[in-house]
Amino acid sequence: MTYDADAIIVGAGGGGPVAAKELGERGLKVLLLEAGPWYGHKKWPRPNEERGPQGDNNPANLSSELLRKCFTDNEDDMNNYVTGKFRWGHADRNRPPWFRYIPSGGFIWQSSGVGGTTLLYFANSPRAFPGAVDDLWPI
Numbered sequence: 593m594t595y596d597a598d599a600i601i602v603g604a605g606g607g608g609p610v611a612a613k614e615l616g617e618r619g620l621k622v623l624l625l626e627a628g629p630w631y632g633h634k635k636w637p638r639p640n641e642e643r644g645p646q647g648d649n650n651p652a653n654l655s656s657e658l659l660r661k662c663f664t665d666n667e668d669d670m671n672n673y674v675t676g677k678f679r680w681g682h683a684d685r686n687r688p689p690w691f692r693y694i695p696s697g698g699f700i701w702q703s704s705g706v707g708g709t710t711l712l713y714f715a716n717s718p719r720a721f722p723g724a725v726d727d728l729w730p731i
Contacts, residue, residue: 597623605708628705 599615601608604626612622674689681689705711 595623597621599623600625603708604706606710608708626706628708 598620599612600623601612601615602625604624608624608626612624615622675685681687
C-alpha cells in the first residue's frame with residue numbers, strides 16, 4: 593500500500609484527529625494511522641458522512657464487543673509490569689523490570705482505538721503540565 597502524504601500522524605486518540613484536521617485545513621495531505629478498532633455505534637456506521645443522532649441512551653446500540661477488545665487485547669500490552677511496553681526497566685527484556693513504587697496505588701488506563709484514552713475519563717483529554725515537557729511550552 594502506498595500513500596502520498598505531507599504529514600503522518602500516529603494515533604487517533606484525543607490529539608491526533610485534531611492535528612490532522614488543523615493540518616488538512618492548511619492544505620496538507622494527512623495520513624492518520626490507528627492500530628486499534630473504532631468503537632462504533634450500530635445506528636451510526638459512517639460518522640464522517642452522516643451526522644447521526646444527537647444522543648442515544650440505549651445501551652443495545654453500543655458495540656461493547658469492540659470496547660472490550662480495546663482493553664483486553666491492547667491494555668495489558670502496555671501496562672503489564674513484566675512484559676508491557678510501558679514497563680520500567682532495561683531495554684534487554686531478558687532482565688527483570690525495575691521496582692515501581694506507586695504510593696497511591698494508581699494505575700494509568702491506556703486504550704487503543706479511535707478516541708484513545710478519551711474513551712475513558714468522560715472523554716476528557718487534559719493538556720500536560722509545562723514541567724512535564726521541560727517547560728517547552730506551548731508545544
